[in-house]
Amino acid sequence: MSTQPETLAGEGGCAYARPMFFEGTFSIDASGDGIRLDRVLETAMPGSGLRLRRRLCDEGRVLVDGRARKPGYKVRAGQSVEIGGDREMKTAGELGLRIVKCENGFAAVNKPGGVHSASIAGKDEPSAEGVLSELFPKDTPELLNRLDYLTSGLLLVALTPEAREAYLRYEADGAIKKFYLARVKGRLDGIISVRSRLDTDDRKITRVLAEPDPDSRRWTGVTALSHDHEADTSLVRCLIMKGARHQIRAHLSSIGHAILGDPLYGEGESSSGLMLQHQRIEMPGFQAEAIPLF
Structure with a gap:
C-alpha cells in the first residue's frame, strides 16, 4: 500500500495533508469482525482521516469481497478488502x-x-x-x-x-416541490401540464408514451417566463414533485421545445452546456434556492 501526500488549504484557511491515493488489498482478521468499514480501513491506511476513508467508500473505490460497500458496512472476519487508487481524489x-x-x-x-x-x-x-x-x-x-x-x-x-x-x-405525500429553470427552443407561452407517461426501463433515452401517467407526481408543470425573439428561445420554469430519469428533458422535447444544449433530446451539445438548472426546492420545514443561471 502506498501514499503520496499533498498539502491543501482547508476551510478557514487551515492546511491539511491529503493523500492523493491509496491502493492495496488486505483481509479482515478477528479483531475487525463487526467493525464499520470506514473505521477498519484505518489500520490499512495509517494517518488517513475519517473523511477521506468515507469518501473512498462513497466513491465506490473500496471493495469488500469484490463488491463496493458504503462507509457504515460492517465487515466480517475473513473478508477481503480492496482499495483501488489509480486516480487523484478531488475535493x-x-x-x-x-x-x-x-x-x-x-x-x-x-x-x-x-x-x-x-x-x-x-x-x-x-x-x-x-x-x-x-x-x-x-x-x-x-x-x-x-x-x-x-x-x-x-x-x-x-x-x-x-x-x-x-x-x-x-415525497410519498406529494409535499415536495422541485422548481427548474430551462431555456428551450422556440416560443412557448402560458402554462402547460405535460402528463405523458415515461418509459425509463433499461434505456439510455427515456421514451415518452402516448398515455397519461395516473400519478400526478410524475407530471411536469411548465410556465413560460420570457421569449427571446432574436434567438427564438424561451425561458421556462418547470415544476416536478417526484422526478423520473430525464423527466423534464424528455417532456419538453415531446412538446417541441427541447432544452438548449441537450445532446439526447435536443440538437446537441453547446458551449454553454445543458441549460437546465434545479433552482429551488420546497418542502415542509425546508426551502432553498440557487442563484438563477439563465
Whole structure:
C-alpha cells in the first residue's frame, strides 16, 4: 500500500495533508469482525482521516469481497478488502460544490453541470455523493435526489436518518416541490401540464408514451417566463414533485421545445452546456434556492 501526500488549504484557511491515493488489498482478521468499514480501513491506511476513508467508500473505490460497500458496512472476519487508487481524489471545492443551506436536518448543495451527483461503483469519475462526508464531517449525510451529469443546481442531503425518513414521507405525500429553470427552443407561452407517461426501463433515452401517467407526481408543470425573439428561445420554469430519469428533458422535447444544449433530446451539445438548472426546492420545514443561471 502506498501514499503520496499533498498539502491543501482547508476551510478557514487551515492546511491539511491529503493523500492523493491509496491502493492495496488486505483481509479482515478477528479483531475487525463487526467493525464499520470506514473505521477498519484505518489500520490499512495509517494517518488517513475519517473523511477521506468515507469518501473512498462513497466513491465506490473500496471493495469488500469484490463488491463496493458504503462507509457504515460492517465487515466480517475473513473478508477481503480492496482499495483501488489509480486516480487523484478531488475535493468538494475542486468539483465546484457549494453548501447553500442547512436547516432542520437537511442541507442543499449546489452542483455545477458536468459533475456526477451519485457515486458509480467501479467507475473512476468523482461525484458529489463521494465528498458529502467532507462537506458535512459531523453528520451522517445521505444524498436524497440526483441530477443528470449535465444538469446544474440543487442536491438535497439528509444529515440524519430521521431527516431521510421524513423526506420519504413528504415525497410519498406529494409535499415536495422541485422548481427548474430551462431555456428551450422556440416560443412557448402560458402554462402547460405535460402528463405523458415515461418509459425509463433499461434505456439510455427515456421514451415518452402516448398515455397519461395516473400519478400526478410524475407530471411536469411548465410556465413560460420570457421569449427571446432574436434567438427564438424561451425561458421556462418547470415544476416536478417526484422526478423520473430525464423527466423534464424528455417532456419538453415531446412538446417541441427541447432544452438548449441537450445532446439526447435536443440538437446537441453547446458551449454553454445543458441549460437546465434545479433552482429551488420546497418542502415542509425546508426551502432553498440557487442563484438563477439563465
